[in-house]
Structures are given as C-alpha cells and as structure tokens.
Amino acid sequence: MKLEGLWYTHFTAGQAQADGMAVLRNGEILGGDPAHTYCGSYTTDGPNLYVNVRVSPYAGHVPSDMTAPMTFVMWGSANEVSANVSGCAESKRDFKVVVDLHRAA
Numbered sequence: 001m002k003l004e005g006l007w008y009t010h011f012t013a014g015q016a017q018a019d020g021m022a023v024l025r026n027g028e029i030l031g032g033d034p035a036h037t038y039c040g041s042y043t044t045d046g047p048n049l050y051v052n053v054r055v056s057p058y059a060g061h062v063p064s065d066m067t068a069p070m071t072f073v074m075w076g077s078a079n080e081v082s083a084n085v086s087g088c089a090e091s092k093r094d095f096k097v098v099v100d101l102h103r104a105a
Contacts, residue, residue, distance in 0.1 A: 001047070001079065003042070003049075004024055004026070006022075006023055007103055008021060009021065011097060012099075013096070013097040020034075021104065027041050036057060037055070037058055039053065040071075048076075049075065049078040049085055051072070051075070051099075052072070054070070054071045054072075055070055072087055073088065083101040084099070086098040
C-alpha cells in the first residue's frame, strides 16, 4: 500500500480538536496545524497502520492543551485514500487521541 503523499488530518485529543496537514514519505511523518508541529514515523502491515509521532507546541504559541512536547503511539487501518488511527500519549496513558486522515495529494 502506498501512503506517501500529503494528507489532511483531523485530530481529537482529550477536549481539543485540530485540523492540519501531514506529509508521509518513506516511513517518516512531518506536519503541523496552527498550534502544533508533528514529527514521527509510521509502518504498515497490510491494511494495519502503526504510528509513533512527537507533537510539539508551535514555536511562539503555547496551546492550553499542551505546554511541552508529547509522543503518541497509535494504530489503526489505512488504505490509499484514508486512514484512522487511535492511541495515547506514551507518558500519559489516559490522554487518548484519534486521528482521521484523508489524502490531499
């Protein structure tokens, strides 16, 4: 399955929600939204998608939902046009996150 490309993302993390963009290429994830940047990795096993991503407050803007970088571990399913993963923060297992992705380019 080819996931390389630009993806529109919608995150729900606790009470916060955000829309952003992410580039997936060769197992690497880079992206952001108006309040956060994302940097991480992904692997696939058939339709299964596994994500490990570090989310950091955007320089110059500290959102109320996150004052320091956090690493999230997520898993779910993907195809060539959409994906859905969910998981939690490594350091705060009760901080759940759900991400819907849709291919943008």
